[in-house]
Amino acid sequence: MSLVASFAGPERAAGRQYVPRASQARRLTRGVFYAVLTGLGIYAIAPLVIVLFASLKSEQELAANPLGFPHHLMWSNFANAWTEGNIGTGMRNSAIIASGTIVGVCIIAGLAAYAMGRLNLPGGNLVIVYLIGVSALPIQLFLVPLFYLWSHIGLYNSLLGVIIIYCALFSPFATLLLRSFMVSLPRDYEEAARIDGASELRVLWRVTLRLVAPGFLTVALIAGLSAWNEFLIGVTFLQSPNLQPVSVALYSFQQGYSQNDSLISAAGIIMLLPMLGLFLVLQRHFIAGISAGGLGG
Amino acid sequence: MRSWIFMVPLIAVNALVILVPSLEAMYYAFTNWTGYGSARFIGFTNFRMMFTSGQFWQACFHNVLWTAFFLIVPMTMGLGGAFMLSRITRFRTLFRAFYFIPYIMATVVSSIIWENLLNPNGGIGSSIGFLANVSFFGNQKLALGSVAFVNNWQWWGFLVVMFLAAMQGTSPVLYEAAQIDGARTWGQFWHITLPSIRPVLMFLALMTIIWSFLVFDYIYIITQGGPNNATQVVGTLMYTEAFSDQAAGYASAMGLFLGVLAIIVVVIYTRIRRRGWNI
Numbered sequence: 001m002s003l004v005a006s007f008a009g010p011e012r013a014a015g016r017q018y019v020p021r022a023s024q025a026r027r028l029t030r031g032v033f034y035a036v037l038t039g040l041g042i043y044a045i046a047p048l049v050i051v052l053f054a055s056l057k058s059e060q061e062l063a064a065n066p067l068g069f070p071h072h073l074m075w076s077n078f079a080n081a082w083t084e085g086n087i088g089t090g091m092r093n094s095a096i097i098a099s100g101t102i103v104g105v106c107i108i109a110g111l112a113a114y115a116m117g118r119l120n121l122p123g124g125n126l127v128i129v130y131l132i133g134v135s136a137l138p139i140q141l142f143l144v145p146l147f148y149l150w151s152h153i154g155l156y157n158s159l160l161g162v163i164i165i166y167c168a169l170f171s172p173f174a175t176l177l178l179r180s181f182m183v184s185l186p187r188d189y190e191e192a193a194r195i196d197g198a199s200e201l202r203v204l205w206r207v208t209l210r211l212v213a214p215g216f217l218t219v220a221l222i223a224g225l226s227a228w229n230e231f232l233i234g235v236t237f238l239q240s241p242n243l244q245p246v247s248v249a250l251y252s253f254q255q256g257y258s259q260n261d262s263l264i265s266a267a268g269i270i271m272l273l274p275m276l277g278l279f280l281v282l283q284r285h286f287i288a289g290i291s292a293g294g295l296g297g
Numbered sequence: 298m299r300s301w302i303f304m305v306p307l308i309a310v311n312a313l314v315i316l317v318p319s320l321e322a323m324y325y326a327f328t329n330w331t332g333y334g335s336a337r338f339i340g341f342t343n344f345r346m347m348f349t350s351g352q353f354w355q356a357c358f359h360n361v362l363w364t365a366f367f368l369i370v371p372m373t374m375g376l377g378g379a380f381m382l383s384r385i386t387r388f389r390t391l392f393r394a395f396y397f398i399p400y401i402m403a404t405v406v407s408s409i410i411w412e413n414l415l416n417p418n419g420g421i422g423s424s425i426g427f428l429a430n431v432s433f434f435g436n437q438k439l440a441l442g443s444v445a446f447v448n449n450w451q452w453w454g455f456l457v458v459m460f461l462a463a464m465q466g467t468s469p470v471l472y473e474a475a476q477i478d479g480a481r482t483w484g485q486f487w488h489i490t491l492p493s494i495r496p497v498l499m500f501l502a503l504m505t506i507i508w509s510f511l512v513f514d515y516i517y518i519i520t521q522g523g524p525n526n527a528t529q530v531v532g533t534l535m536y537t538e539a540f541s542d543q544a545a546g547y548a549s550a551m552g553l554f555l556g557v558l559a560i561i562v563v564v565i566y567t568r569i570r571r572r573g574w575n576i
Contacts, residue, residue, distance in 0.1 A: 168314030
C-alpha cells in the first residue's frame with residue numbers, strides 16, 4: 001500500500017449545496033438517482049453481510065444455506081478462529097505495531113511539519129519536492145536491500161523493525177498534511193509565548209500542538225488504519241507465527257489446511273471489527289482526513 | 298538553520314528505510330546479487346534479460362490492462378456515485394458511509410470475502426445459480442478481471458468520497474446559471490461538474506496510473522500471479538524473483554524500471570501544472 005497526500009489541504013471547505021427545485025422531470029431524475037444509489041449501497045454492503053452470516057453458521061449449515069440468516073448462531077466460531085487461526089496473537093501484534101506507528105509518525109511528522117510550517121525552514125520547498133517524490137517510489141524498489149539491511153542489524157522478525165518501516169513510509173504524507181494545517185494557523189499565540197521567554201520546544205508543546213490537534217487526529221487515524229491493514233511489509237519482515245500481524249495471520253489461516261469457511265469468515269470479521277468500530281464512531285474525522293490527504297493502496 | 302534540528306527524525310528514518318536502500322537497489326540492478334552475500338558488477342545484463350523476457354512483457358501488459366480497468370470502471374462509478382449523491386438531500390451521509398466501509402477493509406479481508414463468494418467448490422457462492430461451476434480465479438481468461446473486480450469493490454467508494462468533497466466546492470451559482478440556460482442534468486454534469494473538479498480528477502487519474510503499475514497485494518493474496526502467469530504483474534513477478542528465485546539483482550532492475558516509470562508520470566504531471574494548464 002502506498003500513501004500519497006493530495007495537498008488539497010484541510011482548508012477546502014464544503015460549499016453550500018445546490019438543490020434543484022422539484023418539477024416532475026426532476027422528481028423522476030431524483031427517483032432514478034435514489035434507485036441507483038441504493039443498488040450501489042447493496043453492492044457495497046451485501047458481501048460483507050453474507051460473510052457476517054457465514055461466520056455465525058456451522059460448516060453443515062453453511063453448505064445447506066450459504067446466503068441466508070443463520071438459524072443457530074455459532075458464536076464459538078469466533079473463539080475457535082481466535083485460537084486456531086492464531087488471530088488472537090495477530091491482533092495483539094497488530095495493536096502494538098499500529099500504536100507504535102501512530103506515536104512515531106505523530107512525533108516525526110509533527111516536528112518536521114512544525115519546522116516547515118512555522119519556523120520558515122530554509123530549503124523547505126526542496127523538502128516538499130523530496131517528500132512528494134519519495135511517496136511515488138515503489139516499495140518493491142527498496143524492499144530487497146532493506147530486507148538485507150534489517151537482517152544484518154537485527155530488525156528482521158521484530159515488531160520494532162516493522163514500526164520503523166511504517167514510520168518512514170507514512171511520515172511523508174503526514175508531514176505534508178500537518179504542514180498545511182500549521183501554515184494556516186495564526187501566529188499571534190506563538191509570538192506571545194516567545195515574548196514571555198518560552199523556548200522553541202516549549203512553544204511547540206504548549207501552543208502549536210494544542211491548535212493542530214485535529215490534524216494529529218487525522219494523521220493518527222490514517223497511519224493507524226494503514227498499519228493495521230498493511231500486508232506486503234508484514235508478510236516479508238515478520239515470519240515467526242508469534243510475531244505475525246493479524247493481516248498475515250489471517251492470510252496464513254486462509255492458505256492453510258483448514259478449509260472451514262465459517263472459521264475463516266469469523267477470523268476476517270474479527271480483523272475488521274476494530275477498524276469498523278473506529279470508523280462508525282469517528283466517521284466524520286475519517287472522511288475529512290481521507291479527502292484531505294488521499295490514501296491509496 | 299537551527300530549525301533543521303526538528304527535521305532530524307524524519308530525515309533519519311527516511312534515509313535508513315527509503316533513501317539508502319533505494320540507492321543500493323540502483324547499484325544492485327547492475328549486479329548479479331542473490332539477496333545475500335557479495336555482488337559482482339555485470340553491467341546491463343539484468344536489463345537485457347528483462348527486456349528480452351516474454352514473462353516480463355506479459356506482466357507489463359497485464360499492468361496496462363489493470364491501469365485501463367482502473368481508469369474506467371472505478372472512475373465512472375466514483376464520478377457517477379458522487380454526482381448523484383451531490384444531487385440528493387436525504388440519506389447522503391448514510392450512502393456515503395456504506396460506500397466507504399469496504400475501503401477501510403484490509404486487502405486480506407476483502408480477498409477472503411470474494412474468494413468465498415466466488416469459490417466454485419464448496420464456497421458460499423457455489424450454490425447460487427450463475428456463480429456455480431465458474432472458477433473465476435482459476436480460469437486463465439477470467440482471473441485477471443476477477444481480481445480487478447475484487448480490488449475495485451474495495452476501492453471505488455474512496456473515489457466517491459474524494460469526488461463528492463470536490464463537488465461540494467463547486468459554486469451553486471454556476472448550476473443556477475446553467476439551469477436558466479436550459480441545461481439538463483447530464484449537461485450540468487458534463488459542462489459544470491466535470492470542469493470544476495478537474496484538478497482532483499487529474500490528480501486521482503495520475504495516482505491510479507502509478508498505483509496500477511505498483512499493484513501487488515490483491516494479486517499476491519488471491520492468485521500469486523497464477524494460473525499459469527495469467528495474473529502476473531511486474532510487482533508480483535519482482536517479488537518472486539527476489540524472494541523465491543534469489544535473483545535480487547534482476548529484481549532490483551525491475552524495481553528501478555517501476556521507479557523510473559513512476560517518476561516520469563510525476564514529472565509530466567508537475568510540468569503540465571507549471572505550464573499553467575489548470576488540470
